[in-house]
Amino acid sequence: MLMKKSLLTAFAIAALTTTALTPISSYAEAPVAAQSVDISRGLDFAQNHSDIKADPAVRFGKLPNGMTYIILKNATPPGTASIRLRFNGGSLMEDDSQQGLAHFLEHMAFNGSKNVAEGDMVKILERHGLSFGADTNAHTGFSETVYELDLPKVADDDLDTGLFLMRETAGNLSLDDGAIDRERGVILGEERASDSPGRHAYMKWSTAAFGGQKYAVRLPIGLTDIIKTAKRDRFVDYYNSFYRPEQATLVVVGDFDPDAMEARIKAKFSDWQKPAAPIRVTDFGAYKPKGVTSEAYAEKGLRTELTMTWSQPITETYQNEAKETADFLDGLRTQILNERLERLAKLPDTPFAAASIAHDDVDHTATVTQLSITPKPGREKDAFVAAYTTVRQFIEYGADQAELDRTLSDTETYFKQALQGANTRNSRQLAESLVDSMADGEVFTSPQQDWDYFQKLKPSITLNALNAGIMPLFAGDGPLLWHEGATLGDFDQKAFLDTYNTVQLAKVAAAEARVNKPWPYTDFGTPAKVIKREEVKDLGLTQLTYANGVRATIKNTNFKDDEIGITVRFAGGLSALSPAAKPPVFAASVSDLQEGGLGKLTASEIKDSLTGKIYSVGLSIGEDATTLSGGTNPTDFATQMQVLMAFTTDAAYSPDAFARLKSFIPDYYNQLNSTPGGVFQMSGAAALRDNDPRFTMPSQADFLGTTNDHVKALIDRQLKTEPVEITIVGDISEAEAEAQISKTFATLGKRADQPAIPADGLSLHFPTQNLNRVFEHQGRADQDLSYIAWPGTDFMSDTQRARGLTVLAEVLSLRLTDIVREQKGLSYSPYASNYYSQTFPGYGYLSAVAQVKPEDDQAYYDAVAGIVADLKAHPISDDELLRAQKPLLDRMDTDLKTNTFWAGALPGSTTDPRKLDYIRTRRDQYKAVTVADIQKLANEYLDMNKAMRIQIKPAVAPAK
Structure with a gap:
């Protein structure tokens, strides 16, 4: 249901499933029993198994081959559309020999099909104005794979191309042996770049929480040995098992005629044949009770966190009114408790910097309630005592009427806001919400339905009914006590368990009620004219x-x-x-x-x-x-x-x-030091600005020495x-x-017309010396960030030149993808960009960055140097210019239809009217960039002798 997903965003209320509470019979006049999800029959819409009706504006359909589709006409932004193709298969559905192939297969969708040559899919999309990553993407999770296209135009050719490429992905992938081998390095690069202490801790925690279930051993990135060696037949097996029409849902939202779109879908996807083999049903493993347990994990670079997790076996059913009401009330309960924890965290003597409660489903695994605590440095035990005592207080005494009233007021405001904005919802967000509704077995409802639901339910939400359902939230197996951090200090597994037992037996008092103060800032004086x-x-x-x-x-x-x-x-x-x-x-x-x-x-x-x-x-x-x-x-x-x-x-x-902010700093700096990207965040911006203090991130000691004053x-x-x-x-x-x-x-009192700029205020320089910089990170030994930057220029002195440099950076990105990623397999996501200052005269830079193996740093540099030499020596093709320009141009057209663009472009224009001209001329200036301009700019600005080269490599391990 859209309401619940939006509440998650607005109020951090998790998606909930438990129904263990006092029923509110005044709402469900004729309750319908929740129906179990039976995937062996293929996907279906939740409303077909529910007493909740779906949004009447949405068209739901199913082809004879079993493929489900969802169509919604929506004109925000005008003239655009979003397409999503979801497959009901992720890493949890892999067999032991396929770990990582669900995600690998997602990559192969861009590497050749029956009617699209290897490497051509992205190029086709670029010619239609979609840039790889921003408008063209995909993701693989534990239980789904989703392909995403956001079309900046909805001409017939654009829509037909989008559906054609989705159809190729659905049933026509080549899965060529050579293409698979060429992509292995890219996948391994992604695994390398995404690895972190946090991922290691999560894997350890999930094993402790869900040992014996697939979730504990099925991260989507998979196993490197399988990524390196898996044969084509293992890909084909997964592809045929889960890329089949009964396991697929096509979602199309945008500014088009729904009848014409439905005809397009039928014409394009009806020939997709249903395999003869039955749908593969995965055994995810049953949750096994473990009782109260205490586990811990320490690794350098981890931030300190304590959690308590209560788990119970999951019951997967379609959403109905009773389940919807149970989930909604649990959301109110967790919101009230989170408000208490947040308020407590802000008090100076509280030993934790943050704490929160969540209640959610873990995919096909368990329903959990989890308390998460970020202790202040060295105060793990006290933080746990304070946070868990607050939870026990809530369990024993419940909420008070004022808390319920405040939460209902905020919730009603949210529903009202959604209702008032119903006609101009964003197409991309709607498409993603529709995909989520299929994944969660929920009924997609309209803002009007959600508003009516809340108004009908609200009178029956009494304090007694709310409080009666608090204890069941914490009635699952466990809790699992978990401590992770760079070190465990004196709060190891035994100390954690002993402290839990002590708090569990302690008496708690009711929370003190609080009274709202009136808002006092309503009269500021006499206005100027x-x-x-x-x-x-x-x-x-x-x-x-x-x-x-x-x-x-x-x-x-x-x-x-x-x-x-x-x-x-x-x-x-x-x-x-x-x-x-x-x-x-x-x-x-x-x-x-x-x-x-x-x-x-x-x-x-x-x-x-x-x-x-x-x-x-x-x-x-x-x-x-x-x-x-x-x-x-x-x-x-x-x-x-x-x-x-x-x-x-x-x-x-x-x-x-x-x-309180300072209490987060030690963990924050430790985390940054544990990855190449984190170290670049600490040191890169300063290096590119010749160590100007205004752009320099201080050392941890200097930050902690900074005062509030x-x-x-x-x-x-x-x-x-x-x-x-x-x-x-x-x-x-x-x-x-x-x-x-x-x-x-x-x-306000009289303000000056211009800011006071010190003599050195407008001075900013790209470095001319010490151009080879090496920094070290404390993370994995095969992680390296390689960064190359060339001195560029500012924006104001020549706006046409600045636009041209941006197009040059787009061309450089295309080359990096083709050569560094696809041909050489050095990096998962190399890219280039152009930065120009609108404030500091003469300052700007072009950059090319990739995460590679440390031993490939020179190979990356050489590859970039080769690309630069070619751009200087030879004009690019008209097609390459089109693929660099069109996504920029189409994105600009869409930008003009959004508040976000205008809110960013207009500030400063009252004192500098040139900013209004920049809005007027930007599209024409980008369009005016020619093949000759790209070659000229490359020769003028891409001088490898002036480039700054930054390498962030692993620290040398100390000798034993």
């Missing part, structure tokens, strides 16, 4: 200037109902900071302004006082500005503006919040002194936007 108003008719926006210096851009759109984005831009950003002063930019960037609270309310009190409101606060420090951002709807727009104004003028920067001084100066510009985009009238600006930011 508008002294200038300008309509920019071709872009559909209005720009205002107030007497106090505040500027605003307002753009009303109809892209998405009930969605408004607000950006408050404080000019200056990093350019207003002197590198000589070594400002604590990183610490300020990762600090959470909202967690620091306001002068009149703590972070928890803000949340309580604004119960039922939709608002957000995000802080970002960019090159040319520091921004506060928020997202809301027309109903709560005034509140959102008040919140942003309150944080501008009265942010509290609570020392407790910064101290340092962070406050940096942020407060920008929020309280720099020029202010507000950008409002979305479903809001100009009059209402102006009215709320008048009540908030127009009341």
